[in-house]
Amino acid sequence: xxxxxxxxxxxxxxxxxxxxxxxxxxxxxxxxxxxxxxxxxxxxxxxxxxxxxxxxxxxxxxxxxxxxxxxxxxxxxxxxxxxxxxxxxxxxxxxxxxxxxxxxxxxxxxxxxxxxxxxxxxxxxxxxxxxxxxxxxxxxxxxxxxxxxxxxxxxxxxxxxxxxxxxxxxxxxxxxxxxxxxxxxxxxxxxxxxxxxxxxxxxxxxxxxxxxxxxxxxxxxxxxxxxxxxxxxxxxxxxxxxxxxxxxxxxxxxxxxxxxxxxxxxxxxxxxxxxxxxxxxxxxxxxxxxxxxxxxxxxxxxxxxxxxxxxxxxxxxxxxxxxxxxxxxxxxxxxxxxxxxxxxxxxxxxxxxxxxxxxxxxxxx
Numbered sequence: 001x002x003x004x005x006x007x008x009x010x011x012x013x014x015x016x017x018x019x020x021x022x023x024x025x026x027x028x029x030x031x032x033x034x035x036x037x038x039x040x041x042x043x044x045x046x047x048x049x050x051x052x053x054x055x056x057x058x059x060x061x062x063x064x065x066x067x068x069x070x071x072x073x074x075x076x077x078x079x080x081x082x083x084x085x086x087x088x089x090x091x092x093x094x095x096x097x098x099x100x101x102x103x104x105x106x107x108x109x110x111x112x113x114x115x116x117x118x119x120x121x122x123x124x125x126x127x128x129x130x131x132x133x134x135x136x137x138x139x140x141x142x143x144x145x146x147x148x149x150x151x152x153x154x155x156x157x158x159x160x161x162x163x164x165x166x167x168x169x170x171x172x173x174x175x176x177x178x179x180x181x182x183x184x185x186x187x188x189x190x191x192x193x194x195x196x197x198x199x200x201x202x203x204x205x206x207x208x209x210x211x212x213x214x215x216x217x218x219x220x221x222x223x224x225x226x227x228x229x230x231x232x233x234x235x236x237x238x239x240x241x242x243x244x245x246x247x248x249x250x251x252x253x254x255x256x257x258x259x260x261x262x263x264x265x266x267x268x269x270x271x272x273x274x275x276x277x278x279x280x281x282x283x284x285x286x287x288x289x290x291x292x293x294x295x296x297x298x299x300x301x302x303x304x305x306x307x308x309x310x311x312x313x314x315x316x317x318x319x320x321x322x323x324x325x326x327x328x329x330x331x332x333x334x335x336x337x338x339x340x341x342x343x344x345x346x347x348x349x350x351x352x353x354x355x356x357x358x359x360x361x362x363x364x365x
Contacts, residue, residue: 004029007301008066008090010080012039012048014341014351015277015293016072018285020045022293028301033062040341041072053080063089070094070254070300074102074275075150093300094254098275101250105148105184105272112270115249117242119270120261124148125183128165128175134185135162145174148182156181157220159188189269191261195229196280197243200295200305201252208308210292212239212260213280218320221349225280225316227287231262239268246273255296257281279351283314286337286356313359324352335360 005028009016012034020030021044032041032048042048047065051058053076063069063084069092071081081096101111109119123134125145135143140162147156158174165171195212214229215222229236243258250256257278259271281292290298290306299305319327324346330336340353 005067005301006031006046006065007297008033008062008069009041009045009072010034010053010069010076011072012036012041013072014040016041017044017341018282018291018293018339019070019072019277019296022291023297023301025294026297026301026303028297031062031065033059038344040343043342053077056083059083060087060089063087066090068093068301070296071099072276074099078103094252094256094275095250098250098252098256102273102275103149104182105146106182108273109184112246112273115245117245117270118267120189121187123185125185131185132165135165138187140187142188144186144188145171146184146186147178148184189261189263191263191269193229193231193262194259194271195231195239195262195268196225196257196259196278197239198255198257198278198281198284198292199243199247199252200255200292200299200308201247202299202305203253203302204304205248205251206305207244207247207252208290208295208305209240209243210281210284210288210308210310212236213283215259215280219349221320221351222279222318223320224318225283227283227310227314232266235262235266235268242268242270254300255292279318279354280316282339282354283316283356284308284310285339286358287312287314311360315357315359317355317357318351319353319355321346321348321350321352327353327355330355 007028008031010033012032017040020041023030030045032045035052049062069090101107106124109122112119142161144159160171194215197212198210199207201207212229214226216224239260247256255277257274261269261271277292277296284291287310295306330338335358337356343352
């Protein structure tokens, strides 16, 4: 038995970085495994192994260092998880079954619908004829086409007008670009807002939730999150109930995020799930005694889930690309918390950090 609890994290991005920082508060060491040099998480962990996710020799050396293993994003190859499982060196949470569901939009929506939880109308697509058939069946004036895997922050998707499909050059270019990939067609949702709920669940089945949070996007990337979200209490409760239903169904150990559309007819539809901490919960670092990241670490390391009670209302603002150049105005602003991810190059659409504005008693930030 190792003397100190060590958590291995697959992936070296900002979510891994903030999880490693939360682990340090609990006296838990972290080791990062990722293929990138100088990753954000590597700056705050006790060790980093830089290797490909299919490097079995490196994975074995990594597993030998760990008491528990988790991952910071859902596109870790399933084969990597299966190999680590075969070593039986450390438990891996959340478990593979949830990863398999969340990596594929078809499996994800089928799983959710099988729980009698509503999503937008959807159809698996193989070619342009499938698209035409769905347009006719739905009597649709527009639709969204997405790759079933690896799409995030607006990548791998296109919104199309349903008229003149044969002459739609953008659609033709998209289909050519994603040739060979699985596709899903979704009906656009007439929604009033987008919200998310984050749930942390421990080995004993106890859970805590964050949110719902109100999410606003720019160019398909999360721009701002506000908590509380201001929706009707009934819808608020329904979103939390759905998150708990999903977490219980998969016997979640770890953290799960559920994104919702709040519709004009008073219903909520599940948009996506993610088996990890989430950008919309970053405010919890500053507005809760136990953040989403600490609860991620707690639950995957066999510790009891902590209270998600919010001591302050909050607004979280993402710093995207060149936004990082404007942080001076925030550094001396009261009730403002600056978080930078240590990325050296500010590229377009790259998440460089975030700002949390706290609203505590006597403030109106």
